[in-house]
Amino acid sequence: MDEKRMNPWSLHVISADAFWPLFLLALAVGFLAGLGYFYAIWWSARALLSGRHGAVLTIFLSISRLALLAGLLILAAHAGAIALLLTALGLLAARFVVIRHVGQESP
Secondary structure (H helix, E strand, C coil): CCCCCCCCCCCCCCCHHHHHHHHHHHHHHHHHHHHHHHHHHHHHHHHHHHCCCCHHHHHHHHHHHHHHHHHHHHHHHHHCHHHHHHHHHHHHHHHHHHHHHHHHHCC
């Protein structure tokens, strides 16, 4: 069992030219997940303040949202450090976009 685990994110498995699609994929997945995550936070806050949904539903949605994000980051961590960092960078970029968009809609 001295064999190394085959991982497409490992530097020794594929050439440097083949990394760019994988880098872009990790970044795009992080960005899309971040858009969903941060817009869901915004939606939950508005729903809770308006009284449309109870606190129990809001707490359940918050826990679900956090669990999905944790699962995504765990998958990215299994793919390697580069994938984890790029996924996190995509999340941060999406946070910036959502905050800019939501800030324009707020009175």
